Amino acid sequence: MSEGDEVIVSAAESSAPALSAERLSKRFGDRMAFDDVSFAVGHGEVFGFLGPNGAGKTTIVRTLGTLIAPTAGAATVAGIPLTPENGVAIRRRIAIMPESPGLYLRLSVTENLECFADLYEVPDATARIDRALRAVNLLDRAHDTCGSLSKGFRQRVALARALISDPQVLFLDEPTAGLDPAATRDVHELIDGLRRRGVTVFLTTHRLEEAERLCDRVAILNTTLRAIGRPSELREQLFARTLEVRTRAVLPEPGAVFAGLPAVEGWLQDGPATYVLTVADPTVAAPAVTRALVAAGADVLSIAEARHSLQDVYLELVDEDRGVGR
Amino acid sequence: MMSLSRRRVGAILRKELREYRRSRSIVPTMGAVPLLFVLVPLIESTTQTASTLRQYPLLLYLLGVPAIVPVVLAGYAVAGERQQGTLEPVLTTPIRSQELVLAKTLAALVPSLAISYAWYGVVAAGVALLARPGVPSALLRAPEVVALLLFTPLLASWSIWIGIAISSRLNDARAAQQLGSLASLPTIAVTILIVADVIPATLVLALVLAVVLLLLDGLGWRIMTAMFDRERLVTGTSS
Numbered sequence: 001m002s003e004g005d006e007v008i009v010s011a012a013e014s015s016a017p018a019l020s021a022e023r024l025s026k027r028f029g030d031r032m033a034f035d036d037v038s039f040a041v042g043h044g045e046v047f048g049f050l051g052p053n054g055a056g057k058t059t060i061v062r063t064l065g066t067l068i069a070p071t072a073g074a075a076t077v078a079g080i081p082l083t084p085e086n087g088v089a090i091r092r093r094i095a096i097m098p099e100s101p102g103l104y105l106r107l108s109v110t111e112n113l114e115c116f117a118d119l120y121e122v123p124d125a126t127a128r129i130d131r132a133l134r135a136v137n138l139l140d141r142a143h144d145t146c147g148s149l150s151k152g153f154r155q156r157v158a159l160a161r162a163l164i165s166d167p168q169v170l171f172l173d174e175p176t177a178g179l180d181p182a183a184t185r186d187v188h189e190l191i192d193g194l195r196r197r198g199v200t201v202f203l204t205t206h207r208l209e210e211a212e213r214l215c216d217r218v219a220i221l222n223t224t225l226r227a228i229g230r231p232s233e234l235r236e237q238l239f240a241r242t243l244e245v246r247t248r249a250v251l252p253e254p255g256a257v258f259a260g261l262p263a264v265e266g267w268l269q270d271g272p273a274t275y276v277l278t279v280a281d282p283t284v285a286a287p288a289v290t291r292a293l294v295a296a297g298a299d300v301l302s303i304a305e306a307r308h309s310l311q312d313v314y315l316e317l318v319d320e321d322r323g324v325g326r
Numbered sequence: 327m328m329s330l331s332r333r334r335v336g337a338i339l340r341k342e343l344r345e346y347r348r349s350r351s352i353v354p355t356m357g358a359v360p361l362l363f364v365l366v367p368l369i370e371s372t373t374q375t376a377s378t379l380r381q382y383p384l385l386l387y388l389l390g391v392p393a394i395v396p397v398v399l400a401g402y403a404v405a406g407e408r409q410q411g412t413l414e415p416v417l418t419t420p421i422r423s424q425e426l427v428l429a430k431t432l433a434a435l436v437p438s439l440a441i442s443y444a445w446y447g448v449v450a451a452g453v454a455l456l457a458r459p460g461v462p463s464a465l466l467r468a469p470e471v472v473a474l475l476l477f478t479p480l481l482a483s484w485s486i487w488i489g490i491a492i493s494s495r496l497n498d499a500r501a502a503q504q505l506g507s508l509a510s511l512p513t514i515a516v517t518i519l520i521v522a523d524v525i526p527a528t529l530v531l532a533l534v535l536a537v538v539l540l541l542l543d544g545l546g547w548r549i550m551t552a553m554f555d556r557e558r559l560v561t562g563t564s565s
Contacts (some may be wrong), residue, residue, distance in 0.1 A: 028561070065418050067556045087556075088420045096418040102411040104341060106348040111341075118337030119419040161415065 016079040018043045018169050018200035019064065024073035026059055033059040037073070037225050041217075043168075044198040046191060048205060048215030050310075052318055055221045057204040058099065061171045064202070065096045078168045092120070095167035099174040101158035105147035109138060109157050112146055113164055120165035132160040135190065152183035159190060169200045176210060188214060212310040226317045234313045240265075241282055242306040245275040245289060248299035257296045261288045276306070330428065334421045338429030339436075346399065346437060355398050356437065360445045363390035367465065371453045376460035383527045385470040386520055388449060392442045392482035393513045399434035400489025401503030404559065405496045414560055423554040427490070427547070434486045435479070442478050473532055480539040485510050487546030494553055 019041040026033040034056030041047040051057050062068040064077050066087040075082040078093035103112050110129060117125035133139045136156040141149065146157060155175065162170055172191070176184040191214050194201055205211050211218050212231050219228040227234050250273050251257055258267045258277060263285035266278040279285035282305045293300050346352045367384050407413040416426070453462050489506040496502045519525045 062560060067414070067417055067560050069557060088422060091418060091420045094418075096415070098411070098414050098418075100411040102413075102415040104345060104412055105410070106345050107341065111344060115337045115341045116415075116419065118333050119416065119421050121331060121333050121420070158415075 016076050017041055018045065018079070019047070019075075019077055019202060021060075021064070021075045022073055024060075024063065024075050025071050026056070026063055026068060027071045032223060034221065035224050037221070039219055039225065039228055041200060041202065043200055044195065045216045046195050046201040046203060046214055048203050048211035048218035049221060050205065050208065050211055050218055050314055051221035056223055057221060058173055060221070061096060061173050061202065061204060065094060065171055066090050092165075093167060094169045094171065095162040095165055096171040097158050097162040097173060097175060099177055101154040103146040103154055103157055103161075106145060108143050108145050109133070109149075109160075110142045112157060113161055116161050117164050122165055128164050128166075129160075132163045135163055135193070136160045137186065152179050155179055155183065155187070159187065163194075167199065169202065170194065171202045171204075173204050174206065175203070176205070176207060184210075208309070208311040208314055218310065220314055220317050222318060226320075227313070231310045231313070234310070235308045240278045241280070243277045243279050243282055243285055243289060243303060244270075244306050245277060245293070245303050246301040247273045247275075247293065248301060249273055251275070251293075251296065251298055253296075257292050257298070258289070261285065261292055264289065273301075330422065330425050334419075334425045335429045335432070338416070338421070338426065339433050342403075342430070342433030343437070346433075352398060352402070356395055356441055359394055359398065360391040360441065363388055363394075364445050364449055367449055368452045368456070371457040371461050371465055374461070376458070376464035379461060379464040382523045383467075383470050383473075383521055385465060385467070385474055386517060386527065388442075388446055388474060389477055389481055389517045390514050391445055392438060392478045393485050393510045393517065394507060395441055396434045396438040396482045396485040397489045397506035397510055398503055399437065400430075400486045401493050401506040402499045403430045403434060403490050404493040405502040406493070406499035408497050408559070409499055417556050417559060423556075424551050427550050427554050430490060431483070431486055431547075431550075434489070435482055438482045438486070439479060442482065443475075446474060446478075469529075470527075473527075476536070477532075477539070480536065480543065481513060483543045484513065484539055484546065487543065487550060490550055491546075491553065494550075494559065 017040040020039070022038050024037045025035045027035075037056075037060065039047075049057050049060065059068065063070050064075060064082065066077070066082065069084065070082070077090045080086050080090050080093070082090065104115070107115070110133075113129045113132060114125060117128055122128050129142075130139070133142055136159050138153065138156050138160060141153060146154060149157065155178075159172075159175065162172070175191075176187050179187065188210065191201055191203070195214075203211070203215060215231070217228065217230050218234070220226045220234075227237065229237065254267065254269065254275060258264055258275070263280045263282075264277050265280055268276055270276045277285065277289065286303055286305070290300065290303055293303075366387050370379065370384055404413065407416070450466060453465055457465070485506070488509045489502070492505045492509065493499070493502040496505070516525070520527050520531075525531065
């Protein structure tokens with residue numbers, strides 16, 4: 001994208017969502033990187049972007065980050081319309097942490113951060129650097145060269161670099177890729193801290209448990225947007241709610257026990273003495289099922305609502321795409 | 327007319343100079359490459375007579391130094407950063423293409439000029455110390471010294487544009503440096519033809535070459551700022 005002078009952000013723009021995309025597409029020659037993607041992200045929201053390799057996640061980050069021009073569609077970033085003229089204005093208000101930290105390995109941690117503080121022209125750079133290093137627990141390594149740091153520490157430096165400009169919108173592209181569990185936990189805590197400070201976070205990740213734990217809403221992308229919503233909403237959209245019933249012995253007439261119970265819509269046997277019941281409302285169905293089983297003389301071992309994870313949602317959608325030969 | 331930020335240009339310039347200083351390969355290479363052009367005048371000054379040396383502008387052979395040295399740095403400018411994954415984080419900042427090009431150019435130009443002029447000093451000192459009487463005045467003639475000093479930044483800038491243009495199209499810094507060296511051969515060839523008196527060194531020729539180089543440098547700036555399109559740099563394709 002080319003770039004122009006600084007734009008003035010109008011009052012109307014400042015009340016816009018932190019990020020929005022309207023039928024956004026990007027094509028490289030014959031290959032469609034992503035197509036017809038629409039979403040809006042509110043201020044202070046942690047928004048997860050999930051998808052298999054090659055789904056277009058990084059290209060979307062690059063597009064919203066003004067590195068790549070969209071082929072079609074419109075978007076706003078930090079309340080500013082995504083146009084070539086607004087490139088500099090947008091980049092002043094955002095920060096992107098790419099998947100690879102991309103640090104100058106011959107330079108110290110502080111020298112790396114000084115360079116970016118100057119590129120963002122932040123006031124009082126020394127204090128900002130100190131604050132960013134404190135946020136990622138790296139103050140004691142400030143004068144080490146980045147080449148001497150472990151992968152986890154380099155990732156932390158990259159995060160500090162992304163925080164130095166106090167961005168309104170922070171794009172994190174696979175921020176925990178290749179990190180050990182302790183470093184991953186530190187990054188998660190940092191993202192939680194950013195949420196508390198009202199920073200809008202756009203997080204692409206392969207780690208579904210990470211998205212489930214951190215994100216207010218998630219979008220699942222596989223070139224086109226396959227689903228968007230809170231993880232719990234996606235589970236409800238994709239999976240019927242079920243109760244799993246386990247008894248000590250096989251029920252002689254399960255149909256007679258489960259038929260006609262309130263909120264129970266159907267059942268099937270899923271093992272010698274295990275039954276899966278499709279229910280409209282587990283809080284109504286579970287007590288009724290318990291009473292019916294006791295009345296039938298069954299020894300009940302457990303009655304539990306089946307919990308579908310975000311991983312189940314993700315795999316369901318991605319497998320569906322594979323099934324139709326995408 | 328948009329204004330360029332001195333702070334952003336300075337940030338990249340400082341970063342580049344720090345990286346060069348700490349690189350195990352860049353400084354030794356930049357120091358060693360000029361030997362090829364420095365040794366010839368030094369050897370000639372000790373083996374030839376003053377009357378022989380007066381017949382051709384041997385000193386201009388040193389212009390090979392600013393033609394070849396910047397290629398080492400300029401070749402690394404974009405391809406090296408791309409190779410290390412450091413280019414994309416810079417492009418996500420508010421830096422403008424013009425600021426990035428200017429910073430990269432200065433980062434290659436400043437050390438190249440310093441090294442070129444330092445080697446000229448070494449040659450002058452060597453000639454003064456080692457050559458036979460009469461040779462220093464035959465070799466270090468005022469018009470050639472002036473031409474050497476004036477053409478050095480013009481040639482260095484031209485080599486930098488070529489080097490950065492090649493570097494921005496490749497992902498491998500070493501390949502960019504090698505291709506850049508090849509691309510600077512015509513400039514060196516012209517210099518050698520002048521030294522060998524195949525092309526007579528006259529004031530008119532000097533003025534024409536200076537104007538041509540100025541135009542080429544201006545053209546280089548325009549082309550390079552257009553080539554520093556973020557999408558092209560990140561993905562290798564333009565929008």
